[in-house]
Amino acid sequence: AQKITQTQPGMFVQEKEAVTLDCTYDTSDQSYGLFWYKQPSSGEMIFLIYQGSYDEQNATEGRYSLNFQKARKSANLVISASQLGDSAMYFCAMRAGAQKLVFGQGTRLTINP
Amino acid sequence: DAGVIQSPRHEVTEMGQEVTLRCKPISGHNSLFWYRQTMMRGLELLIYFNNNVPIDDSGMPEDRFSAKMPNASFSTLKIQPSEPRDSAVYFCASGIEQFFGPGTRLTVL
Numbered sequence: 001a002q003k004i005t006q007t008q009p010g011m012f013v014q015e016k017e018a019v020t021l022d023c024t025y026d027t028s029d030q031s032y033g034l035f036w037y038k039q040p041s042s043g044e045m046i047f048l049i050y051q052g053s054y055d056e057q058n059a060t061e062g063r064y065s066l067n068f069q070k071a072r073k074s075a076n077l078v079i080s081a082s083q084l085g086d087s088a089m090y091f092c093a094m095r096a097g098a099q100k101l102v103f104g105q106g107t108r109l110t111i112n113p
Numbered sequence: 114d115a116g117v118i119q120s121p122r123h124e125v126t127e128m129g130q131e132v133t134l135r136c137k138p139i140s141g142h143n144s145l146f147w148y149r150q151t152m153m154r155g156l157e158l159l160i161y162f163n164n165n166v167p168i169d170d171s172g173m174p175e176d177r178f179s180a181k182m183p184n185a186s187f188s189t190l191k192i193q194p195s196e197p198r199d200s201a202v203y204f205c206a207s208g209i210e211q212f213f214g215p216g217t218r219l220t221v222l
Contacts, residue, residue: 035211045204045213091156093211099144100169101211103156 002027002096006104013082014112020067021077021107023092032096034075036066039089039106048090051075079109087111117214119205125220131193134217137186138207146206147180147190150216156204162188195221 003026013019025034036048051059051066059066067076079086087110093101118137126132138145146161160170162182170180177196182188192199200221205214 037213043202043218044215045206047210047212050210095211099163099209100146100158100161102158105155 002029002032002094002102004092004094004102004104006092006107008107009105010108010110012110012112015084016081019079019082019086019109021079021090021092021109023075023077023104025073025075025092025094027073027094027096029096032094034066034068035093035095035101036064036075036077037091037093038086039091041088045091049077082111084111084113117205117207117212119203119214119217121217122215123218123220125222126195127222128196129194130221131191132195132199132219132221134190134203134205134219136188136190136205136207136214138188138205139212140186142208142212143185144208145182145188146211147188148204148206148213149201150204151201159190159203192219195219197221 005024007022032053034051038046038048049059049061049064049066051068058068063080065078089106089108091106092104095101120135144163147159148156149159150156159172160180161168165182180190202216202218204216
């Protein structure tokens with residue numbers, strides 16, 4: 001069975017600092033994909049970044065990067081130069097085998113001015 | 114592209130009534146997913162379709178829930194009869210990348 005664990009229920013970060021959101025996963029599949037989504041208070045789910053298990057380079061998308069450590073089964077999201085608008089819930093998810101995603105419980109990030 | 118479109122955005126109904134949620138996926142996407150989000154259970158996959166065919170409906174809570182995808186551009190999720198515990202945000206997502214729609218906030222009184 002696939003499982004995603006996000007151990008940080010909440011995080012508080014000062015504006016302009018970098019922030020790392022933790023995500024560990026468990027799967028016996030060799031081929032899988034890892035996703036991060038942002039959910040602001042308005043409720044929509046915004047796709048941020050994707051990492052495939054066979055990708056050798058860490059995925060990057062603007063201020064977002066995914067620190068993929070396959071041996072440790074971790075896929076942490078790094079946000080550089082945080083902004084007030086980054087305050088939101090962040091979900092890590094995994095797709096393994098079938099197309100469906102399994103989500104973690106989320107981390108609530110608060111950026112302080 | 115308008116992205117994934119869901120309607121209605123908000124639905125308030127009384128226990129026992131039928132509820133129909135609608136989704137229009139992004140054009141060209143072959144897969145469509147229905148998720149439910151609650152505080153207690155987080156995000157759960159209810160069902161997903163590939164090329165309009167239901168592939169995995171193991172997440173559908175019970176027989177009161179049904180989903181259809183009559184064509185590549187439209188899907189419905191129906192709850193009949195609805196119960197207060199069905200209150201949640203229901204998301205539709207499309208494509209391998211799983212782009213989400215804005216969600217339907219359902220409240221069953």
